[in-house]
Amino acid sequence: MAGKVKMVDTGDDDKVERGAYKIGSPITPIKPLKKLLVLDLNGLLARTIYRFQNLPFLNQRKPDGIFGSKLVFKRPFCDEFLQFCFSKFEVGLWSTIEKHNVDAVINFVMGGWKHKLLFTWYQSDSSDTGFKTLENDAKPLFLKELKKLWENENGSLPWSKGQFSSSNTLLIDDAPYTALKNPPNTAIFPHPYLVEHIHDDSIGPNGDLRVYLECLSVASNVPAYVEAHPFGQKAITATHPNWNFYSKIIKRERERERVAEAQNRASKRGPPPQMRGSPLPHPRFEAVDREKTCPLLLRVFTKIGHHHTKEDFAVRGKEPEDEVQIYTWKDATLHELTDLVKEVAPEARRRDAKLSFAFVYPDKNGRYVVRPVGMTHSYGIGRRPDDGKALAELGFQIGNYLDVAIL
Known part of the structure; x- marks a missing residue:
């Protein structure tokens, strides 16, 4: 009872x-299993600013730490809040900042508490969407995918797969976009802490966030509690005013997942069987050991009817939106790439579809060139002459884009 x-x-x-x-x-x-609390760093526990920022309130506060050109300000009640969190939850820290910066800030903010963290994850553990944030067009937009924690695929985390899940995990982050790919109601988004918030008490003993987590710690289910008790900024959904922007990120991430699944299936199947027609010529390049060689990131742009123009790539950061990013190797053939494009572009699955491939790269004057390199058929009897041509054989260089016209 x-x-x-x-x-x-x-x-x-x-x-x-x-x-x-x-x-x-x-x-x-x-001890009963505690819920997993995943804390952000900058904007939640502290605020980091550059020393050269001439802000009027800096004469009212002394930084808690200085490293390089940055000043670190701990949030009021930070020590008491950390003590509370470690007593009620299993705690990990996840920041989209680079590792050397995170480690420096942690030393000032957490002190001895850092040894109690179950894990510390960094920008390298986050998912780079290829987009920039709306708030800062120079800041890459990273995602924190909680499934990476739950699945613990490489066994580097101190728990077994299934111990934590959406039912007992809460992410706290001041940037709602970091949770775009997570299940609903597995995160809350407090408003960001700023240095000028001298009298901030949100994480203090009677602060709103502290009280919220006190209640959550005894709740039976995290999503049910979060849904019933909204907190802070709203999650990004179809009703968000910038949904048009964020939905593009979600679409690209889903395409990446489909491509990854297709690549995984292809690797399990092994090389495609020899098709009727003339045999493939021996490649004029050294084959890649895919088990031992790290794949390269290839940015692929698709267009129906014809190729993109060189003007479409003229401005860095404003490339065409119909993009998918895949990981592959320089010995990947146009036949393999055709199968991957078919996974993400329904138009390429037509029985009579033809795919024209072109490399996109800057010339010696910095102007982009679109150079066709081969054509394949989506379906058909017999192998086409270009099917067996590999990226390296065609002169592909790391950093080139691949443009695919679906005809």
Whole structure:
């Protein structure tokens, strides 16, 4: 019955809560599984600014730390908040900042508490969308995909797969876009802490965030609690005023996943069987050991009817929107790339579709060139002459784009 604790009489006055003991003598209490709290750093626990920023309130506060050209200001009540978090939750820290910067800030902000973190993740553990944030067109937009924590694929985290999930994990971040790919109601987004917030008490003993987490710690299900008790900024959904921008990110991420799945299936199948027609010529380049060689990132742009023009690539950062990014190797053939394009572009699956491939790169004067390199058929009997041509054989250089016209 909710609110009541049933006691187990052991015969020797040893009594523990039911569900919090294991069978055997003597009885050993087992701590119930705490929920996983994933904390952001800058904007939640502290604020980092550049020393040369001439802000009027800086004469009212002394920084808690200085490293390089940056000043670090701990949020008021930060120490008490960390003590509370570690007592109620399993705690990890995830920042989209580069590792050397995160480590420097942690030393000032967390002190001895940093050794209690289950994990510390950085920009390298985040997903780079290829987009820039709306707030700062020079800042890359990264995602924090919680499934990476839950699945623990490489076994580097101190728990087994399935121990944490959407039901018992909460991400706290002041940037709602970081959670674009996560299940609903697995994150809350407090308004960002700024240095001028001298009297901020949100994470203090009676602060709104502290009280919220106190209640969440005893809730049975994280998404159910978050849905019933909205906090801070709203999550990004189809009703968001900038949904047109964020939906493009979601679309590209889904395309990436489809391509990755297709590549995974292809690697399990092995090389495609020899098709009817003339045999493939021996490649005029050294084959790549795909088991030992790190793949390269290839930016692929598709267009129906014809290729993009060189003017479409003239401005860096404003390339065509119909892009998908794939990881592959320089010995990938146009036949392999055709199968990948078919995974993400429905038009390429037509029985009579032809795909024209072109490399896009800047010439010696910095002006972009669109150079056709081959053509394949989506379907058909027999192997076409260009099917077996590989990127390296065609003169591909790392950094080139691949433009695909679907005809």
